[in-house]
Amino acid sequence: MGMAAESHEFHVLAVDDSHIDRKLIERLLKTSSYQVTTVDSGSKALEFLGLQEDELSHPNQPSVSPSSQQDVQVNLIITDYCMPGMTGYDLLKKIKESSSLRDIPVVIMSSDNVPSRISRCLEEGAEEFFLKPVRMSDVNKLRPHMLKAKYRSQDREKQEDQEQITESQDEGGDKKHPRRLQQLQLQKPNNNKRKSMDEGLSPDRTRPRYNGLTVL
Amino acid sequence: MDGGLDLLQKQLVDYVASLFNEFNQIQSLQDESNPDFVVEVVSLFFEDSEKLLNELAKSLDQQDVDFKKVDAHVHQLKGSSSSIGAQRVQNACATFRHYCDEKNIEGCLTCLQQVRNEYFLVKGKLEILLKVTKQSTSRHSYSQLHS
Numbered sequence: 489m490g491m492a493a494e495s496h497e498f499h500v501l502a503v504d505d506s507h508i509d510r511k512l513i514e515r516l517l518k519t520s521s522y523q524v525t526t527v528d529s530g531s532k533a534l535e536f537l538g539l540q541e542d543e544l545s546h547p548n549q550p551s552v553s554p555s556s557q558q559d560v561q562v563n564l565i566i567t568d569y570c571m572p573g574m575t576g577y578d579l580l581k582k583i584k585e586s587s588s589l590r591d592i593p594v595v596i597m598s599s600d601n602v603p604s605r606i607s608r609c610l611e612e613g614a615e616e617f618f619l620k621p622v623r624m625s626d627v628n629k630l631r632p633h634m635l636k637a638k639y640r641s642q643d644r645e646k647q648e649d650q651e652q653i654t655e656s657q658d659e660g661g662d663k664k665h666p667r668r669l670q671q672l673q674l675q676k677p678n679n680n681k682r683k684s685m686d687e688g689l690s691p692d693r694t695r696p697r698y699n700g701l702t703v704l
Numbered sequence: 705m706d707g708g709l710d711l712l713q714k715q716l717v718d719y720v721a722s723l724f725n726e727f728n729q730i731q732s733l734q735d736e737s738n739p740d741f742v743v744e745v746v747s748l749f750f751e752d753s754e755k756l757l758n759e760l761a762k763s764l765d766q767q768d769v770d771f772k773k774v775d776a777h778v779h780q781l782k783g784s785s786s787s788i789g790a791q792r793v794q795n796a797c798a799t800f801r802h803y804c805d806e807k808n809i810e811g812c813l814t815c816l817q818q819v820r821n822e823y824f825l826v827k828g829k830l831e832i833l834l835k836v837t838k839q840s841t842s843r844h845s846y847s848q849l850h851s
Contacts, residue, residue, distance in 0.1 A: 508748050508784045515733045515741060570779070599783045621729060621787045 498634045499523040503533045503567035503579065504597070509620070513566065513597075516627045530567070530574030534582060537562060537589055562592055563634045566618075569598035569605065577609060584613045591641065593633040597622055723833045727789045734837070742837050746830050749788045753823055756781045760816055764809065774812065775804040781819070790826040793819060 500522045502513045510526045517524045527533050565583065569576040576596050583589045596609045599620040606617045615633045618626045724731055734741040756777050763774050782797035796819040803811030 506780065506783055506787070508745060508752060508787050511745055511748065512730075512733070512787055515738065519733065570783075572776075599786055620783065621789075623729070624732070 496521060496523045498563040498631075499525070499561055500630070501533060501536065501562045501565045502526045503528075503530060503565065503571070503576070505529060505568065505571045509568065509597075513622060516622060516624060517566075519624070520627055520630075522630075525562075530571060530576070530579035530582075533565065533567070533579060537565075537583075563637065564593045564595065564630055566595040566597060566630070569596050569609070570600070577605075577612065580609060580612050580614055591637055593637050595630065595633075720832065720836050723829055723836075727830070727833060729789050731837075743834055745788065746834055749784055749790075749830070750827060752784055753781060753793075753827075757816075757820055757823065760819075764812055764816060769807075769809060769812075771804050771807050771812075775801055778804060778819075785823075785826075788830075790822075792822045793826055796822045 500517050502510060502517065502524060504510045504513065504526070505528050507528075510528065514524050514526050525536065527536055565579075567576040567579055574582075576598075580594050580596065583592065583594055590613075593615045594613065595616045595618065596614045597618045597620055598605065601619055609617055616626075616629055730742055730745055760774060760777050760781075763770060763777065778797050778800045782794055782801070785791075785793035785797065796815065800812065800815035800819055803815055
C-alpha cells in the first residue's frame with residue numbers, strides 16, 4: 489500500500505434523502521480533502537457497499553456508479569437519521585450485522601435533538617451523532633475514527649501475515665511451538681500494557697516495559 | 705443633501721453585511737475553487753421550498769387530509785431551511801408540525817400562510833445575497849463586506 493497522498497486518502501459515503509443536505513455535506517467533506525460519494529437512500533448505500541437488498545428500488549441511479557465489492561473502499565459512512573423506507577438507524581444495524589462492513593465507522597446526523605434516539609444509535613455502534621446543520625467542526629471529528637479503523641485493519645493484516653509465516657516455519661504439524669505462542673502474545677499490546685500497570689511500579693524495573701512491542 | 709444619500713448607502717452596506725453574517729454557514733463553504741456553491745445551494749432551496757409549499761396547499765385542500773403526508777412535507781421544509789440558515793422559516797415549520805400532530809386543519813392552514821410569508825421574506829434576502837455574491841466574485845471585493 490505504501491505512501492498514500494494526504495488528500496483523498498479517505499473515502500466517505502454520505503447518505504441523505506435531502507438534496508440540499510447532500511450538497512452541503514459533500515462540500516464540507518470535499519473541503520476536508522476526502523473522496524466523497526453521495527446516495528439518497530439506505531438501500532442505495534448498501535448496494536454501493538456491495539450488499540443486495542431483498543426489495544430492490546430503482547436500479548438506475550446516475551449518481552452511483554456500479555462497482556464490484558473489491559473496488560469499493562469506504563472508510564466512513566455518514567447518514568441522516570430520518571429517511572423514508574430505511575432509516576439511518578436501520579442502515580446502521582444492517583452494517584453492524586454484516587461481517588464485511590461492521591468495521592466501517594458510522595456517523596448519524598439528525599435535525600431533531602432526541603436524547604433517546606442519540607443513545608440508541610450510539611449503543612448500536614455509531615461513532616458520533618451530529619445535530620444538523622452539520623458544521624466544519626463536526627466534520628473535523630471524523631478523521632480519528634477513520635485512522636483508528638485503518639490501523640486496526642493494518643494490525644490485523646500484520647497479525648495474519650505473522651501467523652502465516654510461523655505456520656510455514658513449523659515442521660511438526662500438531663505440535664504447538666513454544667516460540668509461536670510467545671509471538672502471539674506479543675501481538676496483543678493492550679493486554680500486556682494493562683498487566684504491567686496492575687503490577688504497579690516495581691523497583692526492579694530497569695528497562696522500559698514495552699520492549700519488544702510495536703508502538704504506534 | 706449629500707448626507708442623506710450617504711446615510712442610505714451606509715445602511716444598505718450594513719444590511720448586506722448582516723445578510724452575509726446571517727447566512728454565514730453557506731457563505732463559508734464558497735471559495736475560489738467553488739465559486740458557484742452559494743448560487744447552487746440557494747437555487748436548490750428555492751426550487752425545493754416552492755415545490756413543497758405547493759404540495760402543502762394541495763394536501764390541505766383535500767376532503768380527507770392526510771396529516772402524515774403534510775407533516776412529512778413540513779419536516780422536509782424545516783430541514784432544508786435549517787440547513788440554509790433560514791431561522792424564521794424553520795421556526796414557523798416547527799409550529800406547523802404541532803398542528804399536524806393535533807390534526808387541526810384550521811391551525812395548519814394558518815401555519816401554511818405563516819410559513820409562506822416567512823419563506824418569501826427570506827427569499828428576498830437571499831436574492832440580494834446572491835446578487836452581491838455574484839458581483840463580489842467577479843470584482844473580488846469580498847473583503848469589503850466581511851467585517
